[in-house]
Amino acid sequence: MRIGEVAERAGVSVRALRYYEERGLVIADRSPSGHRRYPESAVERVKFIQLLYAAGLASKAIREILPFLDTLVATPRMTRRLMDERARIRARIDDLTKAHDRLDELIRLSAEYENTPAACPAT
Amino acid sequence: MRIGEVAERAGVSVRALRYYEERGLVIADRSPSGHRRYPESAVERVKFIQLLYAAGLASKAIREILPFLDTLVATPRMTRRLMDERARIRARIDDLTKAHDRLDELIRLSAEYENTPAACPAT
DNA sequence: CTAGAACCTCACGTCAACGTGAGGATCAAG
DNA sequence: CTTGATCCTCACGTTGACGTGAGGTTCTAG
Structure with a gap:
């Protein structure tokens, strides 16, 4: 191709x-x-x-993980990297969730001072 | 200070x-x-x-949101920005969750080929 | 055979959120 | 009054994942 x-x-x-x-x-x-x-x-x-x-x-991390797709064999280094990155992502999700909830709070607050409906189409 | x-x-x-x-x-x-x-x-x-x-x-988005902390009054523009960013974050969390689950899958797969224990301390 | 699409390799530009000196003024303590 | 900590303003450097030409070759349809 x-x-x-x-x-x-x-x-x-x-x-x-x-x-x-x-x-x-x-x-x-x-x-x-x-x-x-x-x-x-x-x-x-x-x-x-x-x-x-x-x-x-980062591309470095990806490079360490990708060979697994070809060989289906994980070196200890690859396994460690996989678990590290999974943990990083989990932590990131937590951060984002905090920020999300904080914004949510502000949106509800703003709804009390404005006529803006608090209802969100995507909720 | x-x-x-x-x-x-x-x-x-x-x-x-x-x-x-x-x-x-x-x-x-x-x-x-x-x-x-x-x-x-x-x-x-x-x-x-x-x-x-x-x-x-982005700092531009933050700049649009921050005045709310001072005045506690939300302009329509601010409310829109708040909701836009909340949606963005939600979408981002979804992406991260996908990646997380994918890595999880690979980790379980790799545990079948290695003696590496699949158990994760943080689970 | 010829034009236009698709491909190639440099190699510099971009953008955000700062880091990192350079060179100098100000502050707080003894 | 001096010294060391803290502060100031430029202003260039950093990092990652590409974007964007420049200048040239190759492929493909008619």
Whole structure:
């Protein structure tokens, strides 16, 4: 598969894919002319990378975790990293929950001084 | 109160406080010689700012929300911003939860191939 | 065979929230 | 009055995940 198709199907930019290769997150072999060739699996792999990036993992952490997808064998280092990052994410969720509740509080407060309805469509 | 004390009590750097002033998040008046003077309330204000920064709000969004703490009166714009950010945070929590669960899955998988105990101290 | 789409490699630009000196003034204590 | 801690204002450096041309090659449809 060519880079443009991978980009579109994974929902990222072509530049991002080149960047991932530079960071060692995705390996692509090349056509004789030098164009990148990706296997089908690359799409899912990139989506997974996006998931981890969105969760705030650094590319270094991702690089340590990704090989697991290929080998399905976890080194102690990988396991540790997985658990560390899980803990980090959990802590982050706690922080966000605090901020969320605080904003909630303010919104309810503001509803007392304004005519603005406190009801939120997404609640 | 001087900037150093505010910094220590709020748990941020002196540089951060100057930056917050530059961004219009904290107003400090000056001594005749030009040193910043903060009211007691600044400590709580800065902690709140930290909470919002930690939740991923941009300084622009914080600037729109902060006046509420002073006036306790919400303009429609402020209310909208509050609710927008609450929604953003909620969405962010969802993303993180997805990533968390995915990592959890991998950790359980890796426990099958390694002797690494799956038990997590923080669970 | 030719045009336009898609690809390539540099390599500098971006943005946010500060960090980090440089160089100098001010404050609090003895 | 001196000294060490604290403060001031520039102003450039940092980090990560790309964006954005520049300048050139390759692929593909007609």
